[in-house]
Amino acid sequence: MSLRERKKARTKTEIQRQALRLFREQGYQATTVEQIAEAAEVAPSTVFRYFATKEDLAVLDDYYSLADATAAALAAQPAELGPVPALRGALRALFDDLSPEERAARYERDVLMVTVPELWAANLGLFAKGREILRDQLAKRAGRDPDDPAVRAVADAMVGIGYGVLFDWAKNPQGDPIAALDRTLGRLADGLAL
Template sequence: MDQPATGLRERKKARTRTAIQQHALRLFKERGYQATTVEQIAEAAEVAPSTVFRYFPTKEDLAVLDDYYSLADAVSAAVAAQPPDTPPVDVLRGALRAVFTGLSPDDRAARYERDLAMLTIPEVWAANLGMVARSRGLLADAMRARMPGPAARILADAVVGVGLGALLDWTRDPHSDPAEALDQALGRLSDLL
């Protein structure tokens, strides 16, 4: 979900940006990235092609999901809110549970579609490798107050790997709940440590 906007104009811009990207992802999934044109995306979003380019200077920018239903800030805040004596994996597990529970059904569905697009459309995956790396860093930063030295980075790497594995498994059964699959996978990781 995009950053909260304060004024009416900013909220309208945020809704337009989100709608354009949502239609782009849907069309990439239905037609393929290469076969989808900016004109088709504009038509689906009921805006002019120039409006698409105002928000996304290139077609490739439509595939970058950094701000599209991002949970980064919410996860960082939820990590900070976990009890201080909680084991590290359980901190992340509890934070992710809190974040996903707090999403509206529409936001949760949009987030799932976002993740499904990222994992099943090669061009979208490639456009978001930087986001995966930044997520790894954000998780490590969120855990540094609880873990000394390189342990926070190692845990972040493990959680990102477990998370990607759970999401990749979910792509084979997209009617299941990826948040539940992630929670179960993190529970197994916690048992191993």
Template sequence: MSDRPAQGLRERKKAKTRALIQREALRLFREQGYAATTVEQIAEAAEVAPSTVFRYFPTKEDLVLVDQFPPFVEALRAAPRELNPVQAVRVTMRQVLDAQTPEERADSVEREKLMLTVPELWAASLDNIRGVMATVRDELAAREGRDPGDPEIRNVTGAIMGVMWALWFDWAKDPSMEVVEAFDQALAHLDAGLPISRGDQSPG
């Protein structure tokens, strides 16, 4: 008899436990502050042992920094090959954001706020951003059959990530933002070459 169903059940249980731990951690960070919250308090709130928290999140910083990046990578790899890098990321972002629940989006905003406002997380946040950029660069290079060190791949990755992070900062300040449409429009603007609309204004 195959043990695949049992393996699938175990993985779903692990995912639920991981999500619960992170959700309780974010709630406690919001209510009593990042520095004042202990791993023991998080474990108690999630009704797990402290060792279980560390099994899913090796450091306290990981409770904020570790997110749902793997689904993004999987969706990017599955994006139609005829799309250029910006278009591929645009399709991927819409797919990933559309799949999120309201709770998952709220957690994303909470993580962004913490990364931007907690000094203890700044260095870890920079490493996290660097890692995300490197992964996106490598994936885009593979799609285009180019070397990850290619200057053109570096430039397009930087442009994409710059547009996305600028919007993410605004989203952290205004969680009511229609984020799916905002990301879609921002990446469409980048794909169009970032034109600046001047309306009917004339010089002089």
């Protein structure tokens, strides 16, 4: 990226970061574009240059997205690994490569998505896209069709576990959610015996 493109990306990220902070602190409905602009130290017109509407600030497709990186990390796992160990290895590699700041921003993003109703609603498409990416990668690894019921069941179990860990962590943000996700996926690999 050129210097100009990097500066634009930083500005966009900062605007959205401040919007999310304000949504968390005072609620989505109570937050104005003018407040977001002031917090991001830009003009309201700059906010609208990057985000056509206030609702667009709630869509987190590009805000610390790990979709492509997760797909690449999963594809890079050894072929002999089953689906659960491959996903665990991919997530470990992915989060080990993040700086503490990137990790914290990602965690905050995910917690806000499940605790602010407007963010949840605005990002349902993002959840569906993540599910599809995981299903497609698992199918590719297994040499099966993505619509194979077994592939769908494994992918949906993994996605469900991910959301469960995220919901639990949002209620009690102690510890590392990736470590909790890894432990819980380990239970899936063990066959969920009680």
